[in-house]
Amino acid sequence: MQYKMLDKPLMLLETVSMVHKYVNGLELKDIVPSRDSCNETWRHTQHCRAKKLLQLTARICRDVDRNDPEMLRFFGTVECGCDYTCLALILTCSFVPCGLAYPNFWENVEAICKTWEEFQTKGYWIQSRSSVALIFSRDLDSPGDLLRQVKALNYPGDFRMELLDALMHFRQTVYRMAELIEPLSCRLEEAYREEPEVLGELRDFWNQKTQNEEDAASLVRFFGAEESRDVVGETWIAPTYMNSNILVAVGAENSLWELDHNVLLLGSLISTDSITRQDSIELDSISAILKCLADRKRLEILHRLARERSYGLALAESIGMDPGHVSRNLGMMHNYGFVKQEREILRTYYHADRQTVHDFLMRVEEAIFS
Helix, strand or coil, X not given: CEEEECXXXXXXXXXXXXHHHHHCCCXXXXXXXXXXXXXXXXXXXXXXXXXXXXXXXXXXXXXXXXXXXXXXXXXXXXXXXXXXXXXHXXXXXXXXXXXXXXXXXXXXXXXXXXXXXHHHHHCCEEEXXXXXXXXXXXXXXXXXXXXXXXXXXCCCHHHHHHHHHHHHCHHHHHHHHHHHHHXXXXXXXXXXXXXXXXXXXXXXXHHHHHHCHHHHHHHHHHHCCCCHHHCCCEEEEXXXXXXXXXXXXXXXXXXXXXXXXEEEEEECCCXXXXXXXXXXXXXXXXXXXXXXXXXXXXXXXHHHHXXXXXXXXXXXXXXXXXXXXXXXXXXXXXXXXXXXXXXXXXCEEEEECHHHHHHHHHHXXXXXXX
């Protein structure tokens, strides 16, 4: 396989990733490498890179208002189990394969918009989601219109409606997001010019890996291929600095994107020893949610709320539990979307959300058998 290392970063994705971290106050512990990373030397390099990332982010975003409503709309974190994403990441990461040829900020914005419009024209639909992006399909039966596609995604209910609105007004939404962060992108691009070693070190690392036969074979596994012959043609490799854990691998044979080359986008903390990390993210998320449900009392609460709505004190009395314990359990299940709240003047009522439970069980099946 031939490798082409891209020299210019995708400035739109770099900026979105940077602002997402800043708006949500992500700390060093949120982006340091996991224990499955490679040797101590590389792990130390990753820690230094993560520290540099935080310093650069703080300097560039020094005048950003974290509480600005528009900033929160685009960059406020959405939690789905162990996954953390935001509207801006979904609108950009979902279209990385089409954007590598357009590293320029505004060219990338336009390429994303045109790709979405082409997807709609050709009848592509949202099949599922990864940790930060949407996954599209045209080979299987669509679940229905855009509303049904978004409802099937494992996101909190309020965010699903926000995402639906963004997709229905895609060009307007993406351009508004871009206008909001363009000044920050200019600062970040200038910082990269002033400190070329920031991205240069990453490119050097992956350049070295592509020259080593064993490491090159490891790279192939990013595509889910068992042997190097299963991935043919040229592979474009794009290291991204600000997005620490992203991994996007698309083969040229994937007709959805109509590429004449393979695509490999690698976060700044990804190494050849991190190959299984992305595969395990979905399982980690599912495992965390299953732990929430793997409790006899919580299942009893959910069962009762499936029959009729109720409030905390009434549930505690009917089940024979401490009201504080019931409240904590309701809060946990509400965080995962299994129960919904209805606030009234004197009480907050809860009821089980059948669709969320169904969607989660479908997600479990897909993760196990995919």
